[in-house]
Amino acid sequence: MIHVVYDSKCLDYNTPNHPESPLRVKLITSSLRALPSVTFTNPASYPGKYATAVHGKLHINKLRSSYNPFSETPITPHTYKYAKKAVDCAITAANLCLTSGATFSLTRPPGHHAGKNSISGFCYLNNLVIAANYLIEEKDTKRIAILDIDVHHGNGTQDLVLGNQRYLYASIHQHPLYPGTGITDNQNCLNRPLSPGTRGPHYQVILSELIARIKAFKPEVLAVSIGFDTFSQDPLANFNLDIQDFHITATLINSLDLPTYYVLEGGYSNKVGDCAASFFSGIA
Numbered sequence: 081m082i083h084v085v086y087d088s089k090c091l092d093y094n095t096p097n098h099p100e101s102p103l104r105v106k107l108i109t110s111s112l113r114a115l116p117s118v119t120f121t122n123p124a125s126y127p128g129k130y131a132t133a134v135h136g137k138l139h140i141n142k143l144r145s146s147y148n149p150f151s152e153t154p155i156t157p158h159t160y161k162y163a164k165k166a167v168d169c170a171i172t173a174a175n176l177c178l179t180s181g182a183t184f185s186l187t188r189p190p191g192h193h194a195g196k197n198s199i200s201g202f203c204y205l206n207n208l209v210i211a212a213n214y215l216i217e218e219k220d221t222k223r224i225a226i227l228d229i230d231v232h233h234g235n236g237t238q239d240l241v242l243g244n245q246r247y248l249y250a251s252i253h254q255h256p257l258y259p260g261t262g263i264t265d266n267q268n269c270l271n272r273p274l275s276p277g278t279r280g281p282h283y284q285v286i287l288s289e290l291i292a293r294i295k296a297f298k299p300e301v302l303a304v305s306i307g308f309d310t311f312s313q314d315p316l317a318n319f320n321l322d323i324q325d326f327h328i329t330a331t332l333i334n335s336l337d338l339p340t341y342y343v344l345e346g347g348y349s350n351k352v353g354d355c356a357a358s359f360f361s362g363i364a
């Protein structure tokens with residue numbers, strides 16, 4: 081059984097013609113509701129201190145007071161409210177995975193480009209890292225592996241965990257592509273940049289190597305930044321994975337047999353729901 085943590089309020093904001101749209105989550109929601117092995121649950125509300133613990137007060141205050149609605153990563157007076165709800169979904173998913181199997185924080189805005197003091201790439205707060213830090217602080221979790229399978233490098237996540245031996249960060253991403261980072265390994269961060277046009281068989285070889293590295297790290301929890309923008313028809317990137325490849329990817333990750341929470345990052349095609357259904361049918 082997969083517990084999907086979902087709050088429909090994440091559909092309530094929208095920048096016209098922006099790729100990070102409510103439709104993405106709507107499509108994934110309707111596809112996952114059709115799966116027999118999925119159950120939906122509401123997020124709990126957590127104090128803002130967990131976001132502050134990761135980003136610092138300056139970042140939070142700036143996010144709450146800035147106004148830049150026409151930026152690629154737009155900020156309005158409501159942005160913090162929605163970003164905080166995404167954090168609540170991720171912490172709820174992290175908490176729940178300790179006792180209830182795989183969980184999925186199905187929400188927006190995404191988070192893996194948000195660094196300690198930076199917003200970018202449609203991201204404001206690093207949902208996954210805030211939830212991981214919550215597990216370390218509140219649940220005495222010692223080691224957490226982060227696998228980032230969004231097509232973009234999670235530069236914000238790397239910024240937040242670099243050199244912290246409680247974490248192993250492993251990312252497969254397209255290069256060249258935004259944000260242009262993640263070309264080589266850096267301390268506890270393993271980066272596997274792959275060329276545009278990468279297909280499933282090669283992708284799965286690289287993923288298997290990273291999964292072996294994660295296994296050797298002996299984490300207590302696995303946190304996955306999941307992006308469906310590795311799909312061949314995604315408008316923002318150029319990997320060549322098909323729908324079935326998501327199922328295979330999930331099967332490989334599931335072989336780790338760890339308490340796992342998944343956090344939604346990117347995925348912008350009109351088949352994002354089909355990608356998600358293929359993926360999560362490989363987990364259940």
Ligand SMILES: [Zn+2]
Nearest residue numbers: 230232307346
């Ligand atoms: Zn992405």
